[in-house]
Each structure stands twice: as C-alpha cells, then as structure tokens.
Amino acid sequence: MSFKLFSGTAHPQLAKQVSDSLHVPLAKAEVVRFGNSEVKVTIQEDVKNQACFVIQATSNPTDTNLMELLFFCDALKREEAKKIIAIIPYFGYAKQNIQHRKGECVSVNVVIRFLESIGFNKVYAIDIHDEATGGVFDIPFRNLSAFPLLAEEIKRYFINKKIIDVISPDKIALVSPDQGAVEKVRKFGNIFFNKINLVGANRGSPILFPIIVIEKKRDQNIAHKASPLGIYGDVKGKIVLIVDDMVVSGSTMIPAIDLCLNRGAKAVYTCAVHHDFTSSAPEKLQNSKLEKFFTTNTIALKKEQIFPKLIEFSISSLISGELK
Numbered sequence: 001m002s003f004k005l006f007s008g009t010a011h012p013q014l015a016k017q018v019s020d021s022l023h024v025p026l027a028k029a030e031v032v033r034f035g036n037s038e039v040k041v042t043i044q045e046d047v048k049n050q051a052c053f054v055i056q057a058t059s060n061p062t063d064t065n066l067m068e069l070l071f072f073c074d075a076l077k078r079e080e081a082k083k084i085i086a087i088i089p090y091f092g093y094a095k096q097n098i099q100h101r102k103g104e105c106v107s108v109n110v111v112i113r114f115l116e117s118i119g120f121n122k123v124y125a126i127d128i129h130d131e132a133t134g135g136v137f138d139i140p141f142r143n144l145s146a147f148p149l150l151a152e153e154i155k156r157y158f159i160n161k162k163i164i165d166v167i168s169p170d171k172i173a174l175v176s177p178d179q180g181a182v183e184k185v186r187k188f189g190n191i192f193f194n195k196i197n198l199v200g201a202n203r204g205s206p207i208l209f210p211i212i213v214i215e216k217k218r219d220q221n222i223a224h225k226a227s228p229l230g231i232y233g234d235v236k237g238k239i240v241l242i243v244d245d246m247v248v249s250g251s252t253m254i255p256a257i258d259l260c261l262n263r264g265a266k267a268v269y270t271c272a273v274h275h276d277f278t279s280s281a282p283e284k285l286q287n288s289k290l291e292k293f294f295t296t297n298t299i300a301l302k303k304e305q306i307f308p309k310l311i312e313f314s315i316s317s318l319i320s321g322e323l324k
Contacts, residue, residue: 004047004081005323008056008072010065011300014089015055017316022323027052029075031068039064041071043079051083052076053323058092058111059276059299066092066111073118083121087319089298090274094129095246112136124322126298126315127184127245127273144322146273146296146315147184147243151191153313154241154271154294164239169193169209173238173265175231177256178216185211185243188271192241212240214256236264246274247293250284257290267291274298275305275312282307 004027007015019026028044054076056069069086076084096107112133115123122140127147134141158164164171174192176185193209212233240260247253247270257268271294285293286307296315 003051006054008068010057014297017314018320021316021320039068041075043075047076048080049082052081053085053087055087057090057299058088059090062092070114070118073120077119085122086120087124089126091125091128097130097133108133109136144318146318147188148191149318150271151188155192173212173235173240175212175240175242177214177242177244177252181244182211184245188243231259231263235260238265240265240268242270244272246276247272248276249278250281254288257288261289277305
C-alpha cells in the first residue's frame with residue numbers, strides 16, 4: 001500500500017523537512033481562507049485506497065488549525081483514502097485535561113472525540129502534556145517523545161561550546177520546574193547522563209543522578225499565574241538545566257531560574273519541547289537571567305518570537321524515523 005504525505009498550513013516548514021528526509025514529495029492540497037474566517041480544504045490528487053498522513057500542529061491559532069485538520073480528514077474520506085493518520089506535533093488543548101473547578105469543561109476530551117468521529121484511523125503526538133490522555137482515545141494513539149533528541153543536542157552543544165568538559169551529575173543539575181514534570185526530567189536525564197535513575201525503583205539503590213524539584217503553587221483563577229514555594233535539592237556551584245514539556249508565558253520558568261541562582265547555581269539553562277509562547281513571553285525570557293533556551297520546532301516560530309537566547313532543534317528526524 002502506497003501512502004501520501006500532506007501538510008496543513010500550521011507548520012509547512014516542518015512538513016517539508018519530513019518530506020525531504022523520507023524522499024517523498026508533499027501531496028497537493030488547497031487550503032482557502034475566506035474573509036469571514038471560514039476555511040476550505042480541497043485534496044488535489046488521487047488518494048483512493050492509500051494511507052494518508054496529515055502533519056498539522058494545533059497550536060495558536062488553535063481553533064483555526066484544529067478545524068483545518070478536521071476538514072483534511074473529511075476531504076480525504078470523501079476521496080476514499082484507505083487510512084487517514086494525523087501527525088500533531090503540538091496537541092492543542094492538551095493542558096485542559098482535568099476539571100480544576102466546578103463547571104469547567106475538559107477540553108482535550110472534546111478534541112479527541114472530534115478526531116475520532118470525523119474518521120481518523122490513528123493519531124500521533126509529540127510529548128502530549130499528560131501521557132494519561134492517551135487512554136482517552138478509542139483509536140490507536142502514539143505519543144512520541146522529543147526529550148531524547150533534546151538531551152543529545154544539548155549535550156553536544158555544551159561540549160562543543162566548551163561550557164563543560166564532562167557531562168556529569170556532579171557538574172550539571174537537572175531541575176523539574178514542578179512536581180508534575182519529574183518523570184519528564186527523568187526521561188531526559190536517562191539520555192543526557194546515559195544512566196538510569198533508580199530512585200523509587202529499588203529502595204536503597206544509589207542515586208545515579210538526582211532530580212531537583214521546585215515546588216510551585218498555581219492560581220487556577222488567573223491564567224499563566226504560578227509562584228515558586230521552595231526548592232528540593234542542591235544546585236550550589238552547578239550549571240542548572242531546567243527541563244519541561246512546554247513554556248507558554250514563562251511564569252513558571254522565570255521564577256524557577258531566579259530561585260536556582262539565589263540558591264547558588266553557576267548558570268541556568270532551560271529546555272522545553274514546545275514553545276507555545278504568549279505575546280510577551282519571548283521578551284521576558286530574553287530579559288531574564290537565563291543563559292539559553294533550548295527547544296524544538298513542534299510549533300512554527302513567528303518572526304517576533306525569535307530571540308537571541310533561543311536555540312531550536314528540528315524534530316523532523318523523529319517523525320520521519322517513525323514513518324519509515
């Protein structure tokens with residue numbers, strides 16, 4: 001069975017990188033946006049009895065990109081595609097997976113029902129906010145992780161720039177910006193240090209790399225509002241690398257940077273898979289005491305979101321490797 005690779009309009013650069021890596025041309029489709037904000041998708045080649053992959057991040061503008069993805073699926077079904085697979089590098093609404101207050105919707109569940117009912121046969125995401133969300137799907141779902149890629153690229157950067165001569169827990173402290181990100185930091189650290197964190201797996205086992213945790217309190221009544229309460233672990237005299245899955249406003253990351261420096265860290269670097277920035281986030285991060293912000297291209301960067309401290313790595317090899 002042959003396949004077709006389609007690109008939505010959310011991130012055509014990433015789709016082109018995947019296409020080049022696979023040596024498969026992007027299939028032709030037309031996306032028209034009308035003056036009243038409606039969108040229309042037209043498939044422009046024969047897809048009958050073929051598997052069709054659609055690469056489309058549902059990032060800001062989230063609703064617009066999500067509707068385009070759904071319309072791609074409908075158009076492909078009408079042209080009798082055999083299988084329709086969504087590749088969603090950034091899965092919008094994934095953070096809205098719990099009802100925090102009475103009367104709230106659980107938005108990610110609604111999005112999943114949309115994807116299923118419109119006819120997708122399978123969905124891929126990159127580091128969805130909570131892996132448990134995969135259990136909500138009734139169709140096959142695969143959550144790929146960019147943390148190993150980030151770990152290897154940052155390790156190479158540190159060595160090449162002579163920031164540090166040896167990648168060692170004695171010299172670099174991995175920090176989780178909150179309690180919920182500890183498993184993500186462990187996944188990152190397993191590759192970064194080439195070791196396995198045995199904490200909790202076997203009582204009495206040696207700690208091969210400690211994970212420093214920042215305790216924070218989030219105000220559910222105010223968007224993007226979080227305050228650090230304390231730090232558990234020693235960062236004094238070390239280079240700190242704060243690891244998270246996404247940065248939106250910087251309200252969690254920037255106080256964590258300041259807290260680590262106040263506790264004696266030599267320098268602070270941060271990394272996150274997704275940069276789902278608010279309009280003010282790039283300027284805040286650039287003006288912070290941060291050294292560098294490492295991230296991936298799951299979301300297309302706008303010109304105004306690029307800042308000197310940002311270093312972006314491509315996930316095209318992660319996606320093309322899975323499709324191969």
